[in-house]
Amino acid sequence: MNRRNDYETHSLIFLFTGSSGVPNFPEFVGVMMVDEVEVVYCNSNIQKAEPKQDWMENLIEHDPNHLDSIYTAECLASQNFFKDNIISWMQRFNQSGGVHTLQRMYGCEWDDEAYYVNGFDQYGYDGEDFIAFDLKTQTWIAPKLQAVITKHKWDNDKAAIAKQRHYLTQICPDWLKKYVNYGRSSLLRTDLPSVSLLQKTPSSPVSCHATGFYPHRAMMFWRKDGEELFEEVEYGEILPNNDGSFQMSVDLDISSVPHEDWRKYECVFQLSGAKKDIVTTLDKAVIRTNSGFPAGPVIIRVVVVLVLLACCIAASQIFIWKMTNNASR
The missing domain is CATH 3.30.500.10 (MHC class I-like antigen recognition-like)
Incomplete structure (x- = not known):
């Protein structure tokens, strides 16, 4: 799809x-x-x-x-x-x-x-x-x-x-x-993001997080066996970074997903102007968590810092899109 x-x-x-x-x-x-x-x-x-x-x-x-x-x-x-x-x-x-x-x-x-x-x-x-x-x-x-x-x-x-x-x-x-x-x-440049799979605890949803992309015209979603998933998925807003690039995330609830089926799931990132999608397979070996991976806490803290730095700008951005969406109805 x-x-x-x-x-x-x-x-x-x-x-x-x-x-x-x-x-x-x-x-x-x-x-x-x-x-x-x-x-x-x-x-x-x-x-x-x-x-x-x-x-x-x-x-x-x-x-x-x-x-x-x-x-x-x-x-x-x-x-x-x-x-x-x-x-x-x-x-x-x-x-x-x-x-x-x-x-x-x-x-x-x-x-x-x-x-x-x-x-x-x-x-x-x-x-x-x-x-x-x-x-x-x-x-x-x-x-x-x-x-x-x-x-x-x-x-x-x-x-x-x-x-x-x-x-x-x-x-x-x-x-x-x-x-x-x-x-x-x-304005017309195309910057691809780094994409990571993040998870706070083994029972938490897996967050597919993309940061550093430009322009903001991007889509990200989870799919299974090539078909997009809509249930058990939570979409995040596109937020600005302090360097002019953007970040976004989409979460997948894996509580009912058997471990043997994990590799059937993929996170897909699409950027306007880019020829290829960035596809990340759901794989426990690459998930950054607060336990099991030494680098996990550092990555999580970096993501949190980025979000906090973006909060002030994001508040006005969210207000803009809220009002724009209301205007187009």
Whole structure:
């Protein structure tokens, strides 16, 4: 069975986060990402946008005003907008204090094969969806009663809606194509991962863990006798590493698997752009555990450290995909 789906879909995503009541943390943070890679960063402390990739600095050399005229200006303008709206939305929820967050995620996806463009603009408040723009109907959707006032106000601003549609369907894809072209050597590279079988205890599920791969368009699954398994399998999220690569895992419950049948099971990793799959046979001799293999604890600790380092970034990534999935429904 082959699940491979090689497609070239690129994304340009802006993730803005405003917060209230969080000590020793900027009230506003902005990140621009291309294909899930952080490219530009700004916050309310530094008061300017900073490039995070070498190829972005090359673009700035050819267009010196690009960073400040677009991203620094957007960063500064959004700070007051977020601050005012946090106060307003706190009042709507009858909140007088405490820690609160407002997030905006907007941007576009572009498929260079089908020339498909998908634009999105969504807001979340305290970790839950608050209001989102429907590009098809060109109206705002309010999943919460407290957002209805904002919906009516924004729906009635026809000029802003027309500007929004033009940005999401024209300007954003044009910028995305430009960035992909400048960052081609980095963004379009293919890095294969190292794949390991991990197990905490002899009775724990076996985790097939892949780390160090790029791009993030990857699949991993367990199969038996060539057929993909769906029961007794738990799929993990694709998470970013601190070096720009990605990691993922898929667990197999082996409690009911006879030892003589182990080698019938295989973990399959597929990466977009790679010609061959990485197939790892379920073999007790190669499983890293906390007992039986001296190297096991070291490997486990390394994996734990990688996960912890990724937690902060992963939290925003998971929020992005949650909101993106909601937008596509």
